[in-house]
Amino acid sequence: MAPTLQFSAASPFSLRDLEHKLRQVHLANPAKSLPSPPSSDSGSSSRSEEEPDYFLRSYSDCLAIYEHPSRSKSESLALLSDEEVILLANHGKIALYALEKLFGMDQLERAVSIRRAIISRSSSTKTLESSNIPYTNYDYSRVLGACCENVVGYIPIPLGVAGPLKVDGKSYPIPMATAEGTLVASTSRGCKALNAGGGVSTVLTADGMTRGPAIDFPSVKLAGKAKAWVDSPEGHAAMKEAFESTSRFAKLKSLKTALAGRTMYIRFTTTTGDAMGMNMISKGTEKALDAMKEQFPEMVVLALSGNYCTDKKPAAINWIEGRGKSVVAEAVVPGDVVKSVLKTTVKDLCNLNVKKNLIGSAMAGSIGGFNAHAANILTAIFLATGQDPAQNVESSQCMTLLEPTNDGQDLLVSVTMPCIEVGTVGGGTVLAAQQGVLEMLGVKGANAQQPGKNAQTLARIIASAVLAGELSLLSALAAGHLIKAHMAHNRSQVNTPASSQPVTPGPIPVRS
């Protein structure tokens, strides 16, 4: 079946009109037009030698070139100008999302450029082609088949560096991609205070990604039998063997089972080496369920993800059991540093932490939200290092604890983060800029000696940076400095037009 063009339906004019329009654009602006289409060798093109460079061949000629049986699609597309490719796409001969595949690896940027043009000329998105959305000089070969479909460019985000921060005896710059002014400054202040006390110590208490499929059974009795089998050493061994046949790095640690009526949920927990691991664990889970089905042919796998995982949604199970890397980070900040760097006191900070992060969050019914802004620091580092940004939901769960130490002179601070879901291979970590950031941290790619160590180190760095962010924001709140800081670092002077000034209100009518 011929692929369809999604945007053509919205076009306000017919394809014939469009073809005519394209010819006019070319004739009116040949300099801007692409170079002449090379000779087709097809024998079917009506273009003569005398015709000008910017000549746009007819649809049927373009089609004959494109569908020439002795050439690959990418060879044929190389013989067509961009406008001719657009013509074919607008006739439904080329799917918008298939451009890269058809063009081949050496014409990826051209594919993106043509997609922008096609989308721009549809009715509702005219500005894309001439927009500030960048698309040149990007390594799309890393994106293809891995990171994004239907690509029209990329979105640059400012990258700042906080710190350095001493974590387990080693100094790291803290990379943060963010558009929230003050965040890097605040985290840097926290790093300064933490370093003054000797830096941060971390412990990794668990490492295990999870996937929780939902499986239906025809009766509760059979569901119960299946649960008992999965819980048995025999069942566990069979599932583990099948699971681990799918990856060199995924190792099954546990299977937690639960029934809801006739539906069974299994929470697979596995180590995933240096990968965050969701593709890996999903692949293994599918294979393990095949092994289970050999024992229970009546079972119906409703979904590989039955939300018992729980991925990208708030859930108490993650907060209680952990998901990804579970890290606790701790430090002692000398009392004089609390005064000179953080501009507050140990007593005020401890009191605020209890009232805000513990009692305030309890009053709000929070699950895992016993912190001030762990999500701010974690998400900025996620974006900078190519993590899956949607996993900030559970990864940001954090309990911040503060207490006086050394006879009340100094401050003991910690963050407990049970679900830091990060990798240094796979996903967005393959992109060049994100790899550059991972390299700066010394955790790029797979750890050759100890698979998993790079991802674990990244999780420790993130927890430590969160500790810095917590300390600084709590201090600003305790000292009443929050708004002063945001007006200085977080209020754009460029994009606040005069028209956004409020109109002076008239007199308020008084009702008699």
Ligand SMILES: CC(C)(COP(=O)([O-])OP(=O)([O-])OC[C@H]1O[C@@H](n2cnc3c(N)ncnc32)[C@H](O)[C@@H]1OP(=O)([O-])[O-])[C@@H](O)C(=O)NCCC(=O)NCCSC(=O)C[C@@](C)(O)CC(=O)[O-]
């Ligand atoms: C991948 C599809 C769409 C294939 O689905 P398909 O039905 O095999 O695709 P198709 O080839 O028949 O094409 C159907 C349409 O899909 C689109 N389409 C098809 N291919 C492309 C492409 N390359 N680029 C852009 N669009 C594409 C396109 O609109 C196309 O129509 P056409 O234009 O051809 O008439 C389908 O299998 C799918 O939607 N899978 C789901 C994947 C998904 O949603 N992943 C989300 C990430 S998972 C996660 O992060 C969270 C999780 C899972 O853990 C949460 C949880 O716990 O549930």
Ligand SMILES: NC(=O)C1=CN([C@@H]2O[C@H](COP(=O)(O)OP(=O)(O)OC[C@H]3O[C@@H](n4cnc5c(N)ncnc54)[C@H](OP(=O)(O)O)[C@@H]3O)[C@@H](O)[C@H]2O)C=CC1
């Ligand atoms: N499928 C899903 O349901 C979901 C997918 N995602 C997406 O999944 C992607 C990430 O999946 P993920 O499984 O992390 O990555 P990948 O799918 O890229 O898998 C990692 C690959 O790297 C290989 N590898 C090489 N060296 C190592 C090493 N030291 N440690 C671990 N793996 C190594 C693995 O080998 P081997 O083949 O031997 O395992 C595997 O092929 C992201 O794009 C994310 O957005 C997110 C949520 C859900």
